[in-house]
Amino acid sequence: MALEPWTIEPPTPVLKFYNDLFELRTEEPLQFIDLTELVAERVRRSGIVNGLVNVQTRHSTTAIVVNENEPGLLQDVTDLLTRLAPREASYRHDNLDDRPLVPPDERPNAHSHLRSVVLAPSATLNVVEGKIQLGPWQRIFLVELDGGRRRAISIGVMGLTGRVRVRGAAAARAS
Numbered sequence: 001m002a003l004e005p006w007t008i009e010p011p012t013p014v015l016k017f018y019n020d021l022f023e024l025r026t027e028e029p030l031q032f033i034d035l036t037e038l039v040a041e042r043v044r045r046s047g048i049v050n051g052l053v054n055v056q057t058r059h060s061t062t063a064i065v066v067n068e069n070e071p072g073l074l075q076d077v078t079d080l081l082t083r084l085a086p087r088e089a090s091y092r093h094d095n096l097d098d099r100p101l102v103p104p105d106e107r108p109n110a111h112s113h114l115r116s117v118v119l120a121p122s123a124t125l126n127v128v129e130g131k132i133q134l135g136p137w138q139r140i141f142l143v144e145l146d147g148g149r150r151r152a153i154s155i156g157v158m159g160l161t162g163r164v165r166v167r168g169a170a171a172a173r174a175s
Contacts, residue, residue, distance in 0.1 A: 018046035018157045021058075026147035030081065030115075032074050033142040035064075035153065040132055042155045049130050051159010056122035058154060061112035061146035063119030069139040081145070085114035112146035119143060127159055 020042050026033065035055065043053050055064050067073065091110030096102050123140060126133040134140075142153060 014160065016046070016048055016159070016161045018042070018048060020045075020155045021152060022155075023150055023152050024142075025150050026142075026144040028144065028147050029087075030078055031144040031147055032069075032077075033144065034069055034139050035142055036132075036134070036139045039140050039155055043127055043132055043157055044130065046157040047161050048127060048157045048159040049162060051127045051157060052124055053127050053132060054122055054124045054154075054156045054158075055140055056154045056156070057142060058152040059149075060121075061109055061116055061144075062151055063116050063121060063143040063145065064123045064153075065119055065141050065143055066123050066125070066134070066138050067141065068137040069141075070137075081115045081118075084118060085111040087111045109146045115145045127157065 022038075024033070039053060039055055057064055067077075089111065091108075091114070092098070093110035093113060094108035096106055096108065125140075132140075142151065144151070
């Protein structure tokens with residue numbers, strides 16, 4: 001039995017990276033902002049068909065999480081974060097007189113930093129056939145932990161811009 005050779009015809013260009021930085025204004029001290037549609041639009045705009053999307057906050061008192069957009073659950077997460085690091089507790093980071101180079105508009109926010117430690121500054125998700133691979137209930141959130149403030153979010157999409165076509169024996173077996 002002779003083996004038939006096969007080849008992969010890559011799209012042009014094979015690999016692409018797309019990045020977008022956008023800003024928004026938060027309103028609440030602890031707030032969940034659903035970014036799912038915005039991220040999906042950036043993936044579509046990138047032209048990347050198969051790859052990864054990374055959503056990253058550029059602030060140490062915010063986080064990116066993937067979870068369900070259900071009001072009871074979001075309140076439960078809010079309650080959990082409040083119990084873990086209450087605003088009213090005493091924290092060394094809040095002693096602004098002991099810290100060097102404190103900006104004049106700095107406010108005590110150790111509780112926000114501590115809350116962010118248990119969350120993540122970014123989330124990376126698969127992109128397949130131009131769509132973010134989320135479960136039916138999953139959403140992408142910016143979690144504000146020290147609002148309201150102006151916030152910057154970076155979205156990076158990396159991957160193939162076209163479909164990979166396979167010819168030969170491998171294509172016949174896949175059919």
